[in-house]
Amino acid sequence: MTISELVHSARPEGALLPQEAAVFDLLEQLQIPYDRVSSDPADTMEKCADVSRVLGVPICKNLFLCNRQKTEFYLLCMEPDKPFHTKDLSHQIGSARLSFAPEEELWNLLHCTPGSATVLGLMNDTEKHVRLLMDRPVYDAQHISCHPCICTSSLKLKTSDLLDVFLPHVGHTPTVVDLPNE
Secondary structure, three states: OOEOOOEEOOOOOOOOOHHHHHHHHHHHHOOOOOEEEEEOOOOOHHHHHHHHHHHOOOEOEEEEEEOOOOOOEEEEEEOOOOOOOHHHHHHHHOOOOOEEOOHHHHHHHHOOOOOOOOHHHHHHOOOOOEEEEEEHHHHHOOEEEEOOOOOOEEEEEEHHHHHHHHHHHHOOOOEEEOOOOO
């Protein structure tokens, strides 16, 4: 897997997809610094592990979930190696029968494709259809790493910038959950 060197607060050169350009535009507008690498598509957690070593922070596992009726949507940010079981989460958020949301809803709500789901995609959820869930270790970490709505770039941000600047700007508040380590 090809991975670039670490770059500080500089978007990739050349033409960007609209959803990626929008992320970089907003980070610049909010004056949120970041470190970035470009890579071959890091669309699995195994590929993200290689990128994480260069960034110095594990890339979050981001799961896009919904209830059975597909009327409530959730973005879960959790540690990459932690197992996920719906029963561990369902009780904490008061929603039974969670499953992975349809790919078309991931695009419609967050402007992300499979393998690139990210907390930064919440900037596209202007009608607040998606509830952000953060596992406590991710919420408490000094840094968070994620894709800018495309899996050929990965960013490292201060978690405090995400929580105190980005999320308030886009109108989302995280719900902290405690997922067990098995």
